Amino acid sequence: xLKKETKxxxxxxxxxxxxxxVVRLIPKGRVTSYGAIAAxxxxxxxARAVGWAMNASHRHQENxxxxxxxxxxxxxxGKHHFAQDNSMQNxxxxxxxxxxxxxxxxxxxxxxxxxxxxxxxxx
DNA sequence: ATGCTGACGTCGC
DNA sequence: CGCGACGCCAGCA
Numbered sequence: 001x002l003k004k005e006t007k008x009x010x011x012x013x014x015x016x017x018x019x020x021x022v023v024r025l026i027p028k029g030r031v032t033s034y035g036a037i038a039a040x041x042x043x044x045x046x047a048r049a050v051g052w053a054m055n056a057s058h059r060h061q062e063n064x065x066x067x068x069x070x071x072x073x074x075x076x077x078g079k080h081h082f083a084q085d086n087s088m089q090n091x092x093x094x095x096x097x098x099x100x101x102x103x104x105x106x107x108x109x110x111x112x113x114x115x116x117x118x119x120x121x122x123x
Numbered sequence: 124a125t126g127c128t129g130a131c132g133t134c135g136c
Numbered sequence: 137c138g139c140g141a142c143g144c145c146a147g148c149a
Contacts, residue, residue: 015146034131038145047131049145054130056147071131078130088130 015041019053020061022114026068029095030112031104033072040114055081067091074107 022037034054035047043049050069057064067088071077076099079088089099098105 038131043145045132045144046146047144048129049131049147051130052128052146057130066130069130072133076130081130 016053074104076102
């Protein structure tokens, strides 16, 4: 019966909320990818869904460091969705993240893997 | 209810 | 190595 069982945790949390939680946990000066978040949630293929969650993030969560979330290549693909076109890069720069031509420098070094850092300890 | 879109990702050429 | 096409999940019209 439970073919797929579940895409989310057993919790009643919405997919969006789950994404927001992870994004909030991203340390300052660090970045992660949609796919990483998706993988952490259990469905790495739902990277698009994660991006969609971010799109609606401002509707659910205002203060969300969405600028720390980029695609797998470290490109600011979502900067276009920010209020200011350079808002995303500006914020990253404020955190010490060097962005050149919408491309995060040292992306691999700054990459923050949620499934690796976050521990479902109790919660 | 069905279909399209979308801040992605992977495979193919 | 670079660009293109398909596929995935979830939300919205």
